[in-house]
Amino acid sequence: MVRDAAERFGDAEAVVDGDRRLSFAELADQVRRTAGAFAAAGVGPGDRVALWAPNSAEWIVAAFGLLTAGGVLVPVNTRFRDEEAHDIVVRSGAKLLLVQGGFLDREFTGPPGVPVIDLRQDGFLGSGEPLEHPVGPDDLADIIFTSGTTGRPKGVMTTHGQTLRLYQEWCDLAQLRTGDRYLIVNPFFHIFGYKAGLVASVIRGATVLPLAVFDVDRVLELVEKERVTVLPGPPTLYHSLLRAGGGRDLSSLRVAVTGSADIPVELVRRITDELPFRHLMTGYGLTEAGTVTASRPGDPYEAVATTVGRPCEGFEIRIADDGEVLVRGYGVMRGYLDDPAATARAIDTDGWLHTGDLGEIDDEGRLRIVGRKKDMFVVGGFNAYPAEIEGFLMRHPAVAQAAVIGVPDERLGQVGKAFVVARGAVTEAELIAWAKERMAGFKVPRRIEFRTGLPLNATGKVMKDELS
Known part of the structure; x- marks a missing residue:
């Protein structure tokens, strides 16, 4: 893909x-030399390398260099604390960990026995002899960890062929063009930023402008200065643009892409009426399958706002008897890393992936997501899993029981609220501060309500529908 882009687009900005x-052309050269650096460091075909760093040119060169060396990419969420990240690095079997020290004033450490390379300080990138190791469409390309309701992240395995086929189609659905300038605010550790952003841009010959930290003033500055044409993101991004865009020249903007949260019809209208965007795509995807459905050009406001579109080519969707959305097709993951039991629970014997989301299909074949079978809620575009958060809270010596739900938030869509039964003295502020040291920020409950007990059913499970 990278070599082909160099041959087709040459001196155009990548x-x-x-x-x-x-x-x-320069990107391809840097990628080949970085592939050689990985080989010199002992990384061979099929070896895993973890990349724990923000969106940057270095991330791009490192990731594509690794894949060009035949390695398997393991992106790590930059908001994870050391304990969370080390668990992923160890379970993935990563031979190396690449970081960007100092990001958000943090030092990123590795677990014992795993060498750590700083992307900006160690002179590693581009330091090897040019190398390309052949890979095939069925070779494993990446392992992206996603949490489940059991609370422990699971590694989703995807091949080169799956990614290239799906995001070639994504380019068409999003109307991404050669020469577009794509400001990527979605993090590269997530498939929205990595595959629907970075991979799609290289396939189509669009310029990537990586943004390490979302800041609306910086977004507005870059849109104006760099004549950005494509700006996907969660609905919160467009709320921010509508509030802060006055006085800025945003006329270059053409394509918006969103998802991951319910979108009011009025917001869809305002994005296309009050901002210069001429095309807005919404879709439904998950790490285990990539982008499964998408709206189509010309769909009416209400369809774009209230549904997530029709299936992408090569995908089938159906609704199970209990309302769960089931997905089948070439893009469904190869399985969860080292977890055949979880894989068997997720993908049935007929090949249907059980998504955990509840949905309906309208008369025109569009999917509408109506709820979540699992407890997961979305904080500003990031998936938060109550079981995982509850597990962290239960480690506090003063916490006897904990239950977490998602509650509405004007800015982020949803945030966590925890209901805690204490066994010792602890305040709301103290417990939140304690959680911030151990969890990624989007997971930390914004509110904590102390209870003398939690509502339980006959089997001892917390009845979360009685919590609010």
Whole structure:
């Protein structure tokens, strides 16, 4: 993919990251040399390498360099604390961990026995002899960890062929064009930023502008200065643009892509009426299958707002008797890493992936998500899993029981609220501060309500429908 882009687009800008600008030809050269650096460091075909760093030109070169060396990419959420990240690095079997020290004033450490390379300080990137190791469409490309209701992240295994086929189609659905300038605010550790962002841009010959931290003023500045044409993100991004866009030249914006949360019809109207966007795509996807459904050009406001579109080519969807959305097709993961039992629970013997989401299919074949079978809620575009958060809270010596639900939030869509039965003295502020040291920020409950007991059913499970 990278070599093909270099041959087709040559001196056109591939990456713009601050003062650093790489053409497609330069990107390919850096990627090949970085592949050689990985090989010199002992990374061979099929070896895993974890990448725990923000969106940047370095992330792009490192990731594609690893894949070009035949390695398997394991992206790690930059909001994870050391304990969370180390668990993923160890279970993935990563031979190396690449980090960007100092990001968000943090030092990123590795678990014992795993060498750590700093992307910006160790002179590793581009330091090897040019190398390309052949890979096939069925070779494993990446392992992206996603949490389940059991609370422990699971590694989703996806191949090169699955990614390339799906995101070639994504380019068409999103109307991504050669020469577009794509500001990627979605993190590269998530498939929205990595595959629907970075991979799609290289396939189509669009310029990538990676953004390490979302800041609306910086977004507005880059849109104006760099003439950004494509700006996907969660609905909160467009709320921010509508509030803060006055006085800025945003006329270059053409394509918006959103999802991951319910979208009011009025917001869809305002995005296309009050902002310069000429195309807005919504869709439904999950790490285990990539982008499954998408709206189509010309769909009416109400359809774009209230449904997630029709299935992408090669996918089938159906609704189970209990209302769960089931997905089948070439893009469904190869399974969860080292977890055949979880894989068997997720993918039935007929090949249907059980998503955990509840949905309906309208008369025109569009999917509407009506709820979540699981407890997961979405905080500003990030999936938060109550069981995982409850597990962390239960480690506090003063916490006897904990139950977490998602509650509405004007800015983020939803945030966590915890109901806690204490066994010792602890205040709401103390417990939140304690949680912030151990959990990614989006997981930390914003409110804690202390109870003398939690409502339980006959089997001892917390009845969360009685909590609010």
